[in-house]
Amino acid sequence: MRGDEDTDVGRLIIKGPDQPGVVAAVSGALSRAGANIVSLDQFSSDPEGGRFFQRTEFHLPNLQVRRAELEDVIAEEVGAKFGLHCTMLEVKRRKRTAIMVSKLDHCLMDLLWRHRRGELAIDVTMVISNHPDLSEEVRRFGIPFFHVPVAKGAKPEAEREQMKLLKGNVDLVVLARYMQILSGDFLEELAVPIINIHHSFLPAFMGASPYQRAKERGVKLIGATAHYVTEDLDEGPIIEQDVIRVSHAMSTKALQRFGADVERQVLARAVGWHAEDRVLRDGNSTVVF
Amino acid sequence: MRGDEDTDVGRLIIKGPDQPGVVAAVSGALSRAGANIVSLDQFSSDPEGGRFFQRTEFHLPNLQVRRAELEDVIAEEVGAKFGLHCTMLEVKRRKRTAIMVSKLDHCLMDLLWRHRRGELAIDVTMVISNHPDLSEEVRRFGIPFFHVPVAKGAKPEAEREQMKLLKGNVDLVVLARYMQILSGDFLEELAVPIINIHHSFLPAFMGASPYQRAKERGVKLIGATAHYVTEDLDEGPIIEQDVIRVSHAMSTKALQRFGADVERQVLARAVGWHAEDRVLRDGNSTVVF
Amino acid sequence: MRGDEDTDVGRLIIKGPDQPGVVAAVSGALSRAGANIVSLDQFSSDPEGGRFFQRTEFHLPNLQVRRAELEDVIAEEVGAKFGLHCTMLEVKRRKRTAIMVSKLDHCLMDLLWRHRRGELAIDVTMVISNHPDLSEEVRRFGIPFFHVPVAKGAKPEAEREQMKLLKGNVDLVVLARYMQILSGDFLEELAVPIINIHHSFLPAFMGASPYQRAKERGVKLIGATAHYVTEDLDEGPIIEQDVIRVSHAMSTKALQRFGADVERQVLARAVGWHAEDRVLRDGNSTVVF
Amino acid sequence: MRGDEDTDVGRLIIKGPDQPGVVAAVSGALSRAGANIVSLDQFSSDPEGGRFFQRTEFHLPNLQVRRAELEDVIAEEVGAKFGLHCTMLEVKRRKRTAIMVSKLDHCLMDLLWRHRRGELAIDVTMVISNHPDLSEEVRRFGIPFFHVPVAKGAKPEAEREQMKLLKGNVDLVVLARYMQILSGDFLEELAVPIINIHHSFLPAFMGASPYQRAKERGVKLIGATAHYVTEDLDEGPIIEQDVIRVSHAMSTKALQRFGADVERQVLARAVGWHAEDRVLRDGNSTVVF
The missing domain is CATH 3.40.50.170 (Formyl transferase, N-terminal domain)
Known part of the structure; x- marks a missing residue:
């Protein structure tokens, strides 16, 4: 809805079973990679055993080059660890x-x-x-x-x-x-x-x-x-x-x-x-x- | 929707087959009876052979006394003549x-x-x-x-x-x-x-x-x-x-x-x-x- | 809003001081001229001494030819008699x-x-x-x-x-x-x-x-x-x-x-x-x- | 809007200048304290030097007792470190x-x-x-x-x-x-x-x-x-x-x-x-x- 695009803006979409620590893991991984979270929306269908949804928009200088590396980190620290489905997208790729x-x-x-x-x-x-x-x-x-x-x-x-x-x-x-x-x-x-x-x-x-x-x-x-x-x-x-x-x-x-x-x-x-x-x-x- | 009631305000609801001259007959009868039309809504489902609907709100001094007489006139000049169904209501009778x-x-x-x-x-x-x-x-x-x-x-x-x-x-x-x-x-x-x-x-x-x-x-x-x-x-x-x-x-x-x-x-x-x-x-x- | 146009459909727009008998006069004149009222909207700003507004859509065979004559009748029986402003329009003239x-x-x-x-x-x-x-x-x-x-x-x-x-x-x-x-x-x-x-x-x-x-x-x-x-x-x-x-x-x-x-x-x-x-x-x- | 209250549900409201790492710090602190994030809304007025807003609803067993301790952790790891204004609320305290x-x-x-x-x-x-x-x-x-x-x-x-x-x-x-x-x-x-x-x-x-x-x-x-x-x-x-x-x-x-x-x-x-x-x-x- 905001739509002001940027070459170094990425999106991370995460879906899967809700569990403690997911948000911390995601934002920690992005933060350590040097990404600044621009916006973050998160929804849990139920506090107990619900489904978890997160959309994070972040800014990372030189995103195109560093994307693969970041994806690996996310796959490991979030995807594998919590059993979540993670998708990374570049805003400039329409x-x-x-x-x-x-x-x-x-x-x-x-x-x-x-x-x-x-x-x-x-x-x-x-x-x-x-x-x-x-x-x-x-x-x-x-x-x-x-x-x-x-x-x-x-x-x-x-x-x-x-x-x-x-x-x-x-x-x-x-x-x-x-x-x-x-x-x-x-x-x-x-x-x-x-x-x-x-x-x-x-x-x-x-x-x-x-x-x-x-x-x-x-x-x-x-x-x-x-x-x-x-x-x-x-x-x-x-x-x-x-x-x-x-x-x-x-x-x-x-x-x-x-x-x-x-x-x-x-x-x-x-x-x-x-x-x-x-x-x-x-x-x-x-x-x- | 306007709802400012009045003891001498009546409503005339007319329904039936649409035909030339109905509106004129209704308003003529009301006018000759001394009623002033306050609002009139009319709808025809189809110009040719459609169904006709009219809601007329009118003011007639001493309505309660003169209502029966007016109803007779409407029944004759509108109801019987055009084959329409006419209903008269007094606003004060909720x-x-x-x-x-x-x-x-x-x-x-x-x-x-x-x-x-x-x-x-x-x-x-x-x-x-x-x-x-x-x-x-x-x-x-x-x-x-x-x-x-x-x-x-x-x-x-x-x-x-x-x-x-x-x-x-x-x-x-x-x-x-x-x-x-x-x-x-x-x-x-x-x-x-x-x-x-x-x-x-x-x-x-x-x-x-x-x-x-x-x-x-x-x-x-x-x-x-x-x-x-x-x-x-x-x-x-x-x-x-x-x-x-x-x-x-x-x-x-x-x-x-x-x-x-x-x-x-x-x-x-x-x-x-x-x-x-x-x-x-x-x-x-x-x-x- | 209905907008299904017709070569013989006209509109009569009337504005001026509200008074008993106006609606009857308008519909009477149209009726005598052979016009069938297709839709009629009427509004009075106040039952006592208010301003009156009416929009009538009518069907009159051969409207283009008979328009001038009808306008004269309306001008006399409605405009002059009740001091109202009357405008006639043909739907086909956009x-x-x-x-x-x-x-x-x-x-x-x-x-x-x-x-x-x-x-x-x-x-x-x-x-x-x-x-x-x-x-x-x-x-x-x-x-x-x-x-x-x-x-x-x-x-x-x-x-x-x-x-x-x-x-x-x-x-x-x-x-x-x-x-x-x-x-x-x-x-x-x-x-x-x-x-x-x-x-x-x-x-x-x-x-x-x-x-x-x-x-x-x-x-x-x-x-x-x-x-x-x-x-x-x-x-x-x-x-x-x-x-x-x-x-x-x-x-x-x-x-x-x-x-x-x-x-x-x-x-x-x-x-x-x-x-x-x-x-x-x-x-x-x-x-x- | 969801409003299904719970005795062990708390809310953390955070406001202040946006900067990298805030979301990670907040969710990390809550996670280490054993709190499960139920919902998290976050908004940044501008990716570069904007104002940051976050509302986090979390579940923490025995919240009433452990609240003071958690507030201290948040005050230190988030408030002091990032210069943010943090407020903690218990849902059951209306x-x-x-x-x-x-x-x-x-x-x-x-x-x-x-x-x-x-x-x-x-x-x-x-x-x-x-x-x-x-x-x-x-x-x-x-x-x-x-x-x-x-x-x-x-x-x-x-x-x-x-x-x-x-x-x-x-x-x-x-x-x-x-x-x-x-x-x-x-x-x-x-x-x-x-x-x-x-x-x-x-x-x-x-x-x-x-x-x-x-x-x-x-x-x-x-x-x-x-x-x-x-x-x-x-x-x-x-x-x-x-x-x-x-x-x-x-x-x-x-x-x-x-x-x-x-x-x-x-x-x-x-x-x-x-x-x-x-x-x-x-x-x-x-x-x-």
Whole structure:
């Protein structure tokens, strides 16, 4: 959220079983390495036998050169000793990001536009769509657009083509209103986080025509949820949510328009927080620092 | 929402098929009767063949005496002529209201407290509970408290006792966290509007322990929905909704506490709007003026 | 907000002293003319001697041809008889709109983008800036960009050039972060509504560096206000406002970024409502239907 | 916000100049003392030469007995070594709190009611009012009510009486719509945090009749701000703020009612966070963990 990047700023993400002495070990190791802790967020799901989460941002002169050495120290003094999972990241290495989209452009355009303004600490390296409609829009931003049609019954072939484009080339995939379901095999093989956005209501209206059905029930709030994609469709860990107030005087079309506004705000926040390593998965939940 | 009542202020609620000339007929009839329209809200679900809703607040000197005559004129010139359903109400006749509650007191206390402060244009004439716990609290406000236990398998008997207390005595029932389901027969026989409040999430978590499950999914917004009760449990027309932001750092208990805060705000708004005849049912939806 | 336009849909805006019979007269006149009222919003500031506001949307076959005749009837039966100010508008005649901007592009881009998506019922006919920076962006949307520099001490000359471009050509001016104060003479001569957007805080931080000062005070909400421009700088009637939650962990730069997000949402809503004639000025306040 | 208290849970609040090694020193000291860190929040206003804030909640068996020893270790290894200000608190020792109020009861009642429900981790030890009106309400909760009238020109005498009641007896004073200004001398002598609540608008309307003036300007959001009291009236560090949406259709009285609703929510949150030592002053700003 602060986002003022620096070449010598690193992040250390730690997850695992909570136990006495972890925080001291982490900060001790960083301190002895000459790193100055810029910010530290820590959360324990339960004082007794809970799960532990820590995000530390630190400044270390000449980070790029000294990183490997620091990683070894952390792996030994924290990872091995406490049985924790430790990940080190350099702030200047932005996550290479692919955006997948179908025909609706509001989320895509908002991401590209924020990206160009420097609001999102990611590198958008490609846009993949199952429709050719948005190619011109995307290329205007200087970003490659790949059209991978998904013919009926030929999703495996399409996923193979998508995989060729993505595998090894991206650290993050954002589904900006991509209307195809990705297979479990695809998710497993790609093995990078995938963020999805979808409309949300109180209560939920599953299935077709949710806006129409929300209107028929007199819903007063229209919302959106950004979450990580898992095999259970739309059931993955939630990153961010928001709502907007609507009234009976609005048509279903107007509700959709308001919904689109919430969707792009929520997705942009979720991608921005993920880009800054603020979102730590905790089973099917998230810790957002 | 404005609520500054007046002895000579009336309300005319009109519902039915939309057609040319309705607004003119209504305002013409009121005008000829010497009534001055104070406020008028009108909504048509569709310009072509839609449903029409109108709420008119008017000032007519000596309303109580002249009301019957005015009702006849409206019935003839608007009701009969256009096939519309017309209801006239005097603002000074507040809706006699029963609150039903189980053990959780936050919604009940908020209603009683706002009622005493003059914020809700209702008369709370009784509180009915299936538990004795809140009797002292209620009676402190000078309001009768009736304990009607609901023994396992003896709901029909309990409902008969509740019906004796309510039938003919109330214009509105508010379920302020009343944890028993009212039977369809009961709803039909009582035949007054019943407002219920319940927690809501994005998405919904049906069934047991919703807060626990919301936490396990990383939900970022906790909400509440006030709705009219119909035979379909928790599926009635929505009157009002709201949400509050929560975080991973909050325990399930804290989520419930925040949820309680939203519930009492939402229920108080819904009851207040209903009290002022601002909520018009439209099938399973509502028009809130 | 509904915005589904139609060639035969008109709007009638009425303002003036409240008095018995006005609503009847308006709806009677429309009805006799064969117009079907699609929606009607009415507000009286006070039942006794208040100010009256009405917005009526109606459908009249062959509106363009029959408009003059209808206007005459309204002028006579409503305007002259009740001393009210009546304005008739055709929905299909969109307001010709100029956007004025300096260097910050977030509000401009959001308006152009929504305009292209069909979300705003205006015609953007030109963009005027005192800087050349955004010319390419604007022209990419197919909209003329005029660079009118404002040299120090030469504002009158600049305003003359702006006036030549605007006078007679626009029905609305939107200041999308235009950082120059327009003179009272300019406002008077141009004589069309001008909508401005600016940041807002609780409390206000007047003068320079408001975000820095808001941060120094520990402000938790960052907001924006869209208002009509009057001679009193930033003191005109408010059309729309909103806020977003911020925290101590955000830098001044991050606060500005959040502020920009609120600004573009609030300005877009204000322009959209004005475009649909939903905003009626009431002295230094507004009635928003 | 989590608030599940425990007899052996302590909090360590640290403030001062940021420098490398602080976090390591703190967590090392706690760890060696056998304390298990339950939660840790840390914030640095600037990586280079900023101000450092840390709130650590820890579990230490037999805390009450071992507290003095631990405090000595922290004072030496952290306080003296790094020039930091360290405060240790036991969660089970709730802050003794006096509420001061005039005639408006909404904030007072909300605090007393939440306090009774166990939502606020404070001990309300007295209520002081310059009017006798609310005595019965307060005493019903079993809380002492002291009436200290403030005669015109006799504020020093009143403050002397208030001081006798408060001095040494309270750790916190909450001004729940107390309409008298406390003198600088009083604040200095009492020397405990004082939390105040007041209405807030976008923009601010200073001076008399703010709701009336907000209405005249067409304000769309009504808000409230809770802040620490300093000598500069209403200018102290902000703890919490919130807003609610209003419309032109609401009377000034209705705006006040909505304002009262926001005030009690915001004040309750501010008091609750202060009670849990979540609010750290940073000059005229706050860090809220």
